[in-house]
Amino acid sequence: xxxxxxxxxxxxxxxxxxxxxxxxxxxxxxxxxxxxxxxxxxxxxxxxxxxxxxxxxxxxxxxxxxxxxxxxxxxxxxxxxxxxxxxxxxxxxxxxxxxxxxxxxxxxxxxxxxxxxxxxxxxxxxxxxxxxxxxxxxxxxxxxxxxxxxxxxxxxxxxxxxxxxxxxxxxxxxxxxxxxxxxxxxxxxxxxxxxxxxxxxxxxxxxxxxxxxxxxxxxxxxxxxxxxxxxxxxxxxxxxxxxxxxxxxxxxxxxxxxxxxxxxxxxxxxxxxxxxxxxxxxxxxxxx
Amino acid sequence: xxxxxxxxxxxxxxxxxxxxxxxxxxxxxxxxxxxxxxxxxxxxxxxxxxxxxxxxxxxxxxxxxxxxxxxxxxxxxxxxxxxxxxxxxxxxxxxxxxxxxxxxxxxxxxxxxxxxxxxxxxxxxxxxxxxxxxxxxxxxxxxxxxxxxxxxxxxxxxxxxxxxxxxxxxxxxxxxxxxxxxxxxxxxxxxxxxxxxxxxxxxxxxxxxxxxxxxxxxxxxxxxxxxxxxxxxxxxxxxxxxxxxxxxxxxxxxxxxxxxxxxxxxxxxxxxxxxxxxxxxxxxxxxxxxxxxxxxxxxxxxxxxxxxxxxxxxxxxxxxxxxxxxxxxxx
Numbered sequence: 001x002x003x004x005x006x007x008x009x010x011x012x013x014x015x016x017x018x019x020x021x022x023x024x025x026x027x028x029x030x031x032x033x034x035x036x037x038x039x040x041x042x043x044x045x046x047x048x049x050x051x052x053x054x055x056x057x058x059x060x061x062x063x064x065x066x067x068x069x070x071x072x073x074x075x076x077x078x079x080x081x082x083x084x085x086x087x088x089x090x091x092x093x094x095x096x097x098x099x100x101x102x103x104x105x106x107x108x109x110x111x112x113x114x115x116x117x118x119x120x121x122x123x124x125x126x127x128x129x130x131x132x133x134x135x136x137x138x139x140x141x142x143x144x145x146x147x148x149x150x151x152x153x154x155x156x157x158x159x160x161x162x163x164x165x166x167x168x169x170x171x172x173x174x175x176x177x178x179x180x181x182x183x184x185x186x187x188x189x190x191x192x193x194x195x196x197x198x199x200x201x202x203x204x205x206x207x208x209x210x211x212x213x214x215x216x217x218x219x220x221x222x223x224x225x226x227x228x229x230x231x232x233x234x235x236x237x238x239x240x241x242x243x244x245x246x247x248x249x250x251x252x253x254x255x256x257x258x259x260x261x262x263x264x265x266x267x268x269x270x271x272x273x274x275x276x277x278x279x280x281x282x283x284x285x286x287x288x
Numbered sequence: 289x290x291x292x293x294x295x296x297x298x299x300x301x302x303x304x305x306x307x308x309x310x311x312x313x314x315x316x317x318x319x320x321x322x323x324x325x326x327x328x329x330x331x332x333x334x335x336x337x338x339x340x341x342x343x344x345x346x347x348x349x350x351x352x353x354x355x356x357x358x359x360x361x362x363x364x365x366x367x368x369x370x371x372x373x374x375x376x377x378x379x380x381x382x383x384x385x386x387x388x389x390x391x392x393x394x395x396x397x398x399x400x401x402x403x404x405x406x407x408x409x410x411x412x413x414x415x416x417x418x419x420x421x422x423x424x425x426x427x428x429x430x431x432x433x434x435x436x437x438x439x440x441x442x443x444x445x446x447x448x449x450x451x452x453x454x455x456x457x458x459x460x461x462x463x464x465x466x467x468x469x470x471x472x473x474x475x476x477x478x479x480x481x482x483x484x485x486x487x488x489x490x491x492x493x494x495x496x497x498x499x500x501x502x503x504x505x506x507x508x509x510x511x512x513x514x515x516x517x518x519x520x521x522x523x524x525x526x527x528x529x530x531x532x533x534x535x536x537x538x539x540x541x542x543x544x545x546x547x548x549x550x551x552x553x554x555x556x557x558x559x560x561x562x563x564x565x566x567x568x569x570x571x572x573x574x575x576x577x578x579x580x581x582x583x584x585x586x587x588x589x590x591x592x593x594x595x596x597x598x599x600x601x602x603x604x605x606x607x608x609x610x611x612x613x614x615x616x617x618x619x
Contacts, residue, residue, distance in 0.1 A: 034401040085592050093591035095347055095404055096543055099536055100591065104584030111577030214577075218532055222412050225405045233401065264416045267409045271394060274406055278398055 005134050006251040012140045014247025016206060018240045019147030020220060021227045022154060023198035029171040029234030030191035031079075031087065033094045037102035038224060039217025041071050041196045043109060045203025046212035053120040053207075060120060061142055064204035068197040075196025079189045087188075102217065109214035117211040125208055139208040146205045150198065151240055158236065167191055171234060223263070226270040232280035242281065245269075305460045312452055321449030325520065327561040328455035329513050332462040334541040334553035336510030339469060340503045341539055342547030345482040347404045350391070350411030351538045354507040356418070356530035357384040358514025363433050363524050364424060366442075373443040377515035384511035385504040387414075392503045396496055408532065415530040430525025433518055443519045451520050458516065459554070462509050466550035469505070478502055482548075510538070540583060544590050546599020555598045560586075 024038045035041075045067040052063035078101065086093040127138040158164040169177040170187045178184050203212075210216070227246050231238025246266050253265040273281060311324060337351045361383050362376030371379075395406050419428045426432075436442055445451060469475050477498045480488035489495050518524045528534070545556025560583060567579030594600040 028401075034405065082588060082592060089591070090595050091345065091400055092347060092543065092547065093595045095401065096539070096587055096591045099540075100584045100587030102584070103536070103540075103587065104581050107577040107580035107584060109577075111581060222409060222532075226409060229402065229405055258420070260420050261416065264413055267413045267416075270409055271406060271413075274398060274402065275394065278402065 001133070002255060003252070006255055007248060008131070008134055008136065009140075010248030010251035011244060012136065012144045012247070013251060014244035015144035015147040016140065016202070016243075017147075017223065017227055017247055018243035019143070019150055019205065020199065020202040021224050021231075021239045021243055022151060022236060023195035023202075024224055024228045025231065025234060025236050025239040026154075026198070027192055027195035028228065029236065030167055031083065031188050032234075033083065033087070033098065034225070034233070035192075035195065036095070036098040036221070037105060038195070038199050039219075039221030040102045040105035040109075041075070041199035041217075042203040042220055043212065043214065043217040044074070044105060045071055045200030046207050046210070046216065047109065047113060047203075048200065049204035049207045050118050050120060050212050059122060060204045060207040061146070064146065064201045067200040067204040071200025072193045072197035075193035076189055078196070079192035083192060084185065084188070106214050106217065113214065115214060117213045119211050120207055122208050137209070142208070143205045146201070150201065151236075154198075154236065163187075163190070223266065226266055229280050230270060230273055235280070238281060308456045308460065309453065311456070312449075318447065318449055321452055322447070323562050323565045325448050325452045325455045326565070327557050328452070328459045329517050329520065330538070330541060330557040330561050331459050331554050332455075332516075333510045333513035334538045334545075334557055335462040335466050335550075336506035336508070336513070337538045338466060338542045338547055338550070338553050339478075339506035339509070340499070341506075342542055342549075342552060343470065343475065343478040343482065344499055344502055346396075346499055346503070347539070348395075348407040348503075349404050349532070349535050349539065350407035350414075351506070351510055352530050352532070352534035353387060353391075353411045353414045354384040354510035355514035355517070355534060355538070356414065356524075356526070357387055357507075358511030359518040359524045359529045360418065360425060360431075360514075361511075362515040363431055363518045366433060367431060368424070372441055373515055373519055374441065377443075377512055380515050381508040381511040384507040384514075388504045388507035389500065392500045396499050408535070411530070411532070411535060415526050418530060419526050426525070428526060430523060430528075433522045433524070435522060448520050451516065455516060455520075458512060462512075463550055463554060465505070465509070466553075469502070470550050474498065474501060537583075540587055542597075543595075544586060544597050546597035546602075548596060549599045552597055552599050559598075 020042060023041075024035055027033065027035045027038075045064075048067040048070055049058075049060040049063045052058040052066060053060060058066075082097060082101070086097045122139075124138040124142070128135040129138060129141070130136070156164075158168055166177065166182045166187050167190070169180070169182055170184055170191075174184055177187075223246065227242040228239055229242075230245060231240070231242030246269075249266055249269060250262050254262055257265065312321065316324070333351070333355050336354060337348070340346050341348055341351070358377065358380040361380030362373045365371035365376040365379065366373060391407065391410055394410070395403055398406055418425045421427070433444075435444060438444065438446055443454070469478075477488070477493050480491065480493055481495055481498060485495060514529060517529065521528075541556035541560055542553045543556070544560060545554065546552035563582065564579045567582070590597055596603065
């Protein structure tokens with residue numbers, strides 16, 4: 001029974017992780033950079049939802065759309081003015097550009113919003129519905145639903161639309177994509193913007209059961225990286241599987257380990273997988 | 289090849305080292321000396337990152353682990369067994385070198401972003417374990433170094449500024465080591481790996497061994513800085529010595545100063561630590577936030593404009609100066 005409950009929780013949490021991580025994976029797939037600011041994009045999304053709630057009494061499930069829009073804009077601007085300039089630069093620039101952006105965002109939040117923890121009060125906050133004998137928390141279920149919906153939409157976008165196909169073409173082979181007339185820099189900008197937007201949306205969606213504070217991004221970022229790398233950086237479907245693996249591992253290990261050590265198991269799994277498969281479970285090797 | 293007068297340069301360096309040691313003669317304020325002492329600590333710690341991250345381009349985001357091991361090992365030996373930090377520090381450095389060997393064994397096969405991410409995850413694992421081992425480490429709340437008495441043997445002084453001479457000596461040792469490595473055969477091998485790992489391997493360089501030596505040497509430097517930090521602040525907790533934030537900060541000092549030269553960490557930390565302290569010192573948490581915004585923006589500006597940092601600006605300035613006379617001759 002406890003195992004079944006843990007399994008259900010794991011799948012729910014995994015679905016939310018899929019939402020949080022898919023943007024990171026998309027950005028790596030198309031631009032081949034690891035966005036270290038993804039956790040801070042999530043944090044900004046949480047603040048957008050928080051202030052929408054305080055000022056307009058907007059439910060985070062709805063302000064998620066607003067958070068997506070705002071972060072989409074921020075992402076587009078950052079790509080256009082900064083990220084673009086390091087794509088051909090040395091590795092150290094590619095890594096530390098987004099590290100710099102994350103430091104700036106984190107501390108801007110600290111300077112303007114203070115270090116206090118904030119949360120919202122929604123009617124369904126503590127509600128749960130029963131699946132047979134197993135209680136399912138409503139805020140988690142709603143976040144999971146958003147995650148599933150977004151991943152489906154993204155899947156159809158990438159597979160069925162011309163722009164999505166162009167995006168996949170750039171991910172596979174930039175030169176060939178350029179030669180077939182794809183505007184590669186525009187595709188990259190939109191991919192980065194969507195990736196940032198999805199982090200913002202995820203931030204809003206998790207707000208009903210999480211606190212927001214300036215360094216909340218750090219809480220999620222290592223988990224995000226773990227999932228993205230497990231699934232193979234750049235592999236959107238792999239990220240979903242990685243999310244479920246991590247979610248289930250976390251909740252199952254909580255049964256026999258103190259909660260303080262939950263993430264230890266996840267990180268150990270992460271390191272072990274990379275020892276055996278240096279490019280992740282479903283990753284392909286990127287040419288140097 | 290450019291010929292230089294090695295003796296002239298060495299004299300200059302010796303004068304610089306002597307000047308560093310003589311700073312207390314200026315009778316600066318206690319506050320300034322405290323900042324100078326902390327700057328020294330971070331110069332040494334960042335020099336440890338430079339050896340592997342800068343010289344060999346193995347961009348680790350887990351250097352805080354080494355700092356934390358240095359701080360925790362000497363502190364725990366002192367608290368539980370009354371061992372002097374003069375013994376605890378080197379033991380901490382050895383422990384850090386051992387940790388570096390284990391981590392290196394796991395990560396040196398990985399490339400680029402994967403390397404950075406796994407070092408980050410391993411550092412988080414160390415932090416989780418230290419927080420969990422509450423009975424011996426003090427857990428998330430940290431552990432205090434009890435003040436026994438004003439004693440050189442216990443490396444305990446009443447004020448941060450009293451640690452200055454020791455910190456400055458450590459800076460001189462660390463930078464001398466970094467400089468020696470840079471111009472040694474090891475330095476050439478590291479540079480070959482930085483430029484093209486595959487080519488380095490084909491040229492017969494034992495890539496794994498070379499990285500390992502640099503990583504372990506760097507771990508020793510950063511760990512010694514960690515021990516000194518613990519003695520100066522009298523308090524060690526995971527947030528201040530084992531965090532992602534510290535790992536990033538150490539890399540940031542080295543990169544802004546110039547990650548590929550021995551004096552990069554000196555330039556970076558000497559610029560940023562006082563800046564951070566001045567803005568934090570102004571009181572509220574907002575001040576700390578503002579200082580770090582500047583860190584972030586500086587980092588963004590540097591990697592976009594000049595990835596070689598301050599050293600890169602100096603180099604291009606020198607090149608322009610050297611080019612100028614020949615331009616004058618040309619019609």
